[in-house]
Amino acid sequence: MANAAALLFLVAALLCHMRTGDAQRSCGKSDITFSVRKTGNVVGRQPEYVVAIRTSCSCPMKDVRVWCGGLEDSAVPLDASKVEVDDGMCVLKQPVAKGSPVIFTYSCDVPVNFRVFNAAPDC
Numbered sequence: 001m002a003n004a005a006a007l008l009f010l011v012a013a014l015l016c017h018m019r020t021g022d023a024q025r026s027c028g029k030s031d032i033t034f035s036v037r038k039t040g041n042v043v044g045r046q047p048e049y050v051v052a053i054r055t056s057c058s059c060p061m062k063d064v065r066v067w068c069g070g071l072e073d074s075a076v077p078l079d080a081s082k083v084e085v086d087d088g089m090c091v092l093k094q095p096v097a098k099g100s101p102v103i104f105t106y107s108c109d110v111p112v113n114f115r116v117f118n119a120a121p122d123c
Contacts, residue, residue: 027057027121034114044075046107059123060095067115074106
């Protein structure tokens with residue numbers, strides 16, 4: 001009987017600590033994605049682009065920093081409430097939440113190659 005109780009306790013403990021679904025798995029910078037497309041507008045002889053930064057994580061992602069070299073030369077003023085550029089690094093000023101991407105426009109001769117440098121889940 002003691003073995004059955006110990007087994008039951010172990011199963012219960014395992015179930016309590018088991019991670020199931022996206023809500024409890026560890027999220028990180030690999031959960032951040034980018035989509036970039038031309039808007040069709042031209043600003044300062046440069047095509048305008050719109051970028052959407054998304055996460056597949058169920059937790060909002062905070063402290064998002066993205067390599068975005070070339071963006072500081074944009075003829076389109078960046079939305080200061082969403083992003084700040086510092087020496088080729090974009091610092092997002094708001095969390096990226098699933099279903100609520102951070103979206104802004106910029107202009108550049110070629111699309112910027114965005115890459116995540118840092119992102120942390122806020123669960």
